[in-house]
Amino acid sequence: MNLDFSNDQKFLQEEARKFLEKENSINRNRGVLDSDHNTDAELWNKIVDLGWTGIRIPEEYGGLGLTHLELCVIAEELGRFLAPVPFSSSVYLFTEAIIKYASEDIKQEILPKLISGEVIGTLAVTEEFCAPTASNMKTEVNNNLISGKKIAVPDAGIATHSIIVVKSGSGISLQLINHSSDEVVISHQENIDESRGHFSITLDNTPCKLIGDTSNGWDLFESLMDQAAVLFSFEQLGGSQASLDMAVGYAKERYAFGRPIGSFQAIKHKLADMYIALTLAKSNCYYAAWALTSDSSDLPTAAATARVSSTKAYQFCSKENIQTHGGNGFTWEYDCHMFYRRSKLLSVNIGSLGKWKEKLVSSLEQSNKN
Amino acid sequence: MDFNDSTEQAEFRKTCRKWLEGNAELNSGASREDSFGSSKHLEAAKQWQKKKYEAGWAMLHWPKSYGGIEASPIERIIWSEEESKFNVPKGIYEIGLGMCGPVMMQYASEDQKSRFLPPMAEGKEIWCQLFSEPSAGSDVAGLRSKAVQDGDKWIVNGQKVWTSGAQFCDYGILVVRHDANLDKHKGMTFFFVDMKSPGIEVKPIKQITGGASFNEVYFNDVVIPDSQRLGEIGDGWKVAITTLMNERLAVGDASGADVEDAFRWAKSQDDSGEPLINNKAARDSIADWYCEANGLKNTKLRTMSALSKGETPGPEASITKVVSANKLQNIGNFGIDSLDMAGMLKSEDPDIKNFQGSWLGAPGLRIAGGTDEILRNIIAERVLGLPQDQRADKGVAFKDIPTGNS
Numbered sequence: 001m002n003l004d005f006s007n008d009q010k011f012l013q014e015e016a017r018k019f020l021e022k023e024n025s026i027n028r029n030r031g032v033l034d035s036d037h038n039t040d041a042e043l044w045n046k047i048v049d050l051g052w053t054g055i056r057i058p059e060e061y062g063g064l065g066l067t068h069l070e071l072c073v074i075a076e077e078l079g080r081f082l083a084p085v086p087f088s089s090s091v092y093l094f095t096e097a098i099i100k101y102a103s104e105d106i107k108q109e110i111l112p113k114l115i116s117g118e119v120i121g122t123l124a125v126t127e128e129f130c131a132p133t134a135s136n137m138k139t140e141v142n143n144n145l146i147s148g149k150k151i152a153v154p155d156a157g158i159a160t161h162s163i164i165v166v167k168s169g170s171g172i173s174l175q176l177i178n179h180s181s182d183e184v185v186i187s188h189q190e191n192i193d194e195s196r197g198h199f200s201i202t203l204d205n206t207p208c209k210l211i212g213d214t215s216n217g218w219d220l221f222e223s224l225m226d227q228a229a230v231l232f233s234f235e236q237l238g239g240s241q242a243s244l245d246m247a248v249g250y251a252k253e254r255y256a257f258g259r260p261i262g263s264f265q266a267i268k269h270k271l272a273d274m275y276i277a278l279t280l281a282k283s284n285c286y287y288a289a290w291a292l293t294s295d296s297s298d299l300p301t302a303a304a305t306a307r308v309s310s311t312k313a314y315q316f317c318s319k320e321n322i323q324t325h326g327g328n329g330f331t332w333e334y335d336c337h338m339f340y341r342r343s344k345l346l347s348v349n350i351g352s353l354g355k356w357k358e359k360l361v362s363s364l365e366q367s368n369k370n
Numbered sequence: 371m372d373f374n375d376s377t378e379q380a381e382f383r384k385t386c387r388k389w390l391e392g393n394a395e396l397n398s399g400a401s402r403e404d405s406f407g408s409s410k411h412l413e414a415a416k417q418w419q420k421k422k423y424e425a426g427w428a429m430l431h432w433p434k435s436y437g438g439i440e441a442s443p444i445e446r447i448i449w450s451e452e453e454s455k456f457n458v459p460k461g462i463y464e465i466g467l468g469m470c471g472p473v474m475m476q477y478a479s480e481d482q483k484s485r486f487l488p489p490m491a492e493g494k495e496i497w498c499q500l501f502s503e504p505s506a507g508s509d510v511a512g513l514r515s516k517a518v519q520d521g522d523k524w525i526v527n528g529q530k531v532w533t534s535g536a537q538f539c540d541y542g543i544l545v546v547r548h549d550a551n552l553d554k555h556k557g558m559t560f561f562f563v564d565m566k567s568p569g570i571e572v573k574p575i576k577q578i579t580g581g582a583s584f585n586e587v588y589f590n591d592v593v594i595p596d597s598q599r600l601g602e603i604g605d606g607w608k609v610a611i612t613t614l615m616n617e618r619l620a621v622g623d624a625s626g627a628d629v630e631d632a633f634r635w636a637k638s639q640d641d642s643g644e645p646l647i648n649n650k651a652a653r654d655s656i657a658d659w660y661c662e663a664n665g666l667k668n669t670k671l672r673t674m675s676a677l678s679k680g681e682t683p684g685p686e687a688s689i690t691k692v693v694s695a696n697k698l699q700n701i702g703n704f705g706i707d708s709l710d711m712a713g714m715l716k717s718e719d720p721d722i723k724n725f726q727g728s729w730l731g732a733p734g735l736r737i738a739g740g741t742d743e744i745l746r747n748i749i750a751e752r753v754l755g756l757p758q759d760q761r762a763d764k765g766v767a768f769k770d771i772p773t774g775n776s
Contacts (some may be wrong), residue, residue, distance in 0.1 A: 001373060001379070001671065001674050001678050002678070003671040003675045004672065004675045069371065248754050248755070251756060252755070252756065265746075268751070268759075269746040269747075269750070271754055272745075272747075273746070275749055276693060279669060279686045280689070280693065283667075283668035284665050284668055287664070294372075308657055309665055357658075360657045360661075361657050361660075364633060365637075
C-alpha cells in the first residue's frame with residue numbers, strides 16, 4: 001500500500017518549487033496581467049530548458065519518458081505559483097493528444113519540437129457561448145481542409161499549432177493545424193484572466209492532418225479529457241494550497257479589535273473549511289494520479305472525482321482568501337484576485353463543475369452496469 | 371504508487387480473512403443490528419469479543435502479556451478493514467478499548483495492567499468514560515465534580531453525563547476537580563473507578579433516536595482508593611487530553627447510510643415516472659457525496675501509506691468526523707425526502723430504516739467526541755497554527771470563573 005509519490009518525484013517537486021519561487025512566478029503573473037502580453041515567454045523558455053515539456057514524451061523521440069506522476073507534481077507547483085505559461089494547453093492537452101493518438105509520422109515531426117520549444121500547442125473546441133458538445137460542432141473538415149471558427153482557445157497567441165475538434169462526415173475528428181498557414185487567422189479575445197490569453201481561430205480551407213480516428217473523435221476527445229482532468233486537478237490543488245496559505249498568513253498578522261483576526265472563530269472555521277476541502281481534493285487527486293499512471297479502468301470515475309473535488313476546493317479557497325483579506329483582498333495590489341481569476345480559468349478550461357459532476361455520476365452508472 | 375499489500379501484508383490479510391470466514395458471516399446489504407445495549411446485543415457482542423480474544427485478534431497491537439499479538443499499526447488497519455466486511459456486533463467495546471485501554475496502558479501500575487487489561491480485551495469487563503458534565507460539554511475542563519482526599523482514598527461527589535454504556539459497564543475512567551482554588555486546567559485529577567461502587571447511580575437518557583445508549587451518572591460519596599489514581603494529583607487535564615486524542619481516532623467514520631446506499635436507492639426509486647437517478651438535483655448531490663466519501667477513503671489510504679513506510683502520518687485524518695457526520699445527515703435526509711409524505715412512516719424496509727436511522731442519529735455524531743465547531747477550532751489551531759481564542763477563564767482560579775449562574 002503506497003498512495004504517495006516516490007522520493008524522486010518529491011525531489012522533482014521540490015526543485016520545481018524552488019525554480020518557480022526564484023523566478024518570482026507570481027510577480028510574473030502580475031506582470032502579464034498589467035501588460036498587453038498574454039503569456040510570459042521568458043518564463044516559458046526557461047521551463048522548456050528544464051525539460052518539463054518533454055517529461056512524458058518517450059525517449060525514442062528525445063523526451064524523458066517519465067510517467068504522469070512526474071507531470072502531476074509539476075502541475076501542482078505551476079498552480080501554486082500561478083505560472084503564466086501555456087503549460088496546460090501545450091502539455092496536458094496537445095502533447096498528450098499527439099502521444100496518444102497521432103500517426104508515427106506526426107509523432108516524429110512534432111514530439112522532438114515540443115521538447116525543444118519550437119512547437120507549442122493548444123486544443124480548440126468551443127464555437128459558441130455555450131458548452132461544446134458533439135452535436136453543436138459546426139467547424140467542418142472536407143478533403144483535409146477545415147473551415148469554421150473556434151473561440152475561447154487558451155494560449156493560441158503563443159501556440160504554433162492547434163488540435164481542432166471538427167465535424168467530420170457524420171462524426172467528429174481531431175485535426176492538427178499549423179498556425180503559420182495563410183488560412184489561419186488568430187485574434188485576441190479579452191477574458192477575465194489575461195495572464196492566460198484567450199483567442200479565436202478562424203479557419204478558411206485550412207490544411208490539416210488527422211489525429212486518430214476519422215469519425216470517432218469525440219470519444220478520443222473525452223478520453224483525453226479524463227487524463228487532462230487529473231493534471232488540471234493537481235494544478236488546482238496547488239492554487240488552493242497557496243490561497244489557504246495566504247489566508248492563514250494574513251489571519252495571523254492582521255489585528256482587529258485588539259487581537260489577530262485568526263483568533264476569531266468566524267475566521268478559524270472558514271479556514272478550517274478551506275483545509276477540509278483541500279484535503280479531500282488532495283486525497284482524491286492522489287488516487288486519480290494512481291489510476292492514470294496504472295491505466296486503471298477506474299480512471300473516468302477517479303478523474304471526475306478529483307476534478308470535482310479540486311474545482312470546488314480552488315473556487316472555495318480562492319474566494320474565501322479574498323474574504324479573509326477584507327478590503328485589501330478586493331484590490332488589484334494584493335495577489336488574492338490572481339488566484340481567484342486562475343481558479344475560474346482552470347475550472348472552466350476543460351469543462352465546468354456541473355459537467356464533471358454529470359460525468360462522475362454517468363461513470364458510476366456505467367461501471368455499475370459492467 | 372501502488373495499492374498492493376507487501377508480501378507480509380498480503381499474508382497477514384489472508385490469515386485475518388481466513389479466521390473471519392470461519393467465525394463470522396459476510397455483510398449482506400444494509401445491516402440490521404439488534405437494538406443498542408439490549409441484552410441480545412450485549413450477549414452477541416460479548417461472545418464475539420471473547421472469540422476474537424482467544425484467537426489473538428481482540429487487541430492485536432497489545433503486548434502478548436495482555437492478550438495481544440504485538441501487531442504493527444498497518445496490520446491493525448488490515449484487520450479492521452477485513453473485520454468491517456463481516457456482519458459482527460459493534461458499539462459496545464469501542465470506547466473501552468479505544469480510549470480507556472490506552473490510558474490504562476500509559477498510566478496504570480504493572481499490577482493493575484495485568485489485572486485489568488486482559489479482561490478488558492476479552493470483553494468480560496466493559497469500560498466507559500466519565501468526562502462530560504451538565505455544565506462541561508465542549509468546555510470539558512469546566513467540570514465541577516469534586517474529589518476530596520481522605521488518607522489513602524478519595525471521596526467523589528457530582529454528576530457526569532453523556533456516558534455511553536454506563537448502564538452495563540464494569541469500570542470507568544473519571545476526571546474530577548480536586549481543588550477549585552487552582553487554575554481551571556490545574557485543579558483536576560484522573561482516576562479509574564469500579565462502576566459497582568456504592569454511591570454510583572446510573573440513569574439512562576432517552577435520545578432523539580428513541581434509544582438510550584448514554585446516561586447520567588451520579589456520584590454520592592463514592593470512595594476511590596488513591597491507588598486508582600492515573601497520573602499525578604493535578605495532572606487530570608493532561609491525562610484527559612491523551613484520552614481525547616484517542617477518542618477522535620476511535621469515533622472516526624460514521625456508520626450508516628453512505629453514497630452507495632443513496633446511489634442504489636436513487637436507481638430503484640420512482641420520481642414522477644422516471645428513476646430518481648435521472649433527477650438533476652439527485653445527481654448533483656450524489657456527485658458531492660461520492661467526492662466526500664472517496665476523499666475520506668483516500669485520506670485513510672494516505673495515512674496508511676505513511677504508517678506502512680514507518681513514517682508519522684500528517685494531520686489529514688483530522689477532517690474525518692466532521693465530513694462523515696454531515697454527509698450522513700445529508701444522505702439520510704435525501705432518502706427520506708425521496709419518499710415524499712411516506713418518508714415519515716416507519717418501515718421494515720432496510721433502506722428506509724437506514725435513512726431514517728442515519729438522519730436521526732447524525733445530530734448526535736456531529737456532537738459526540740468533539741462538536742463540528744470544536745473540531746474546526748482544532749484544525750485551525752493545531753493544523754493551521756492559528757492563535758487561540760481569547761478566553762475569560764485563563765489564569766483565574768476555577769471558583770472565580772463566570773458561569774452565568776450567579
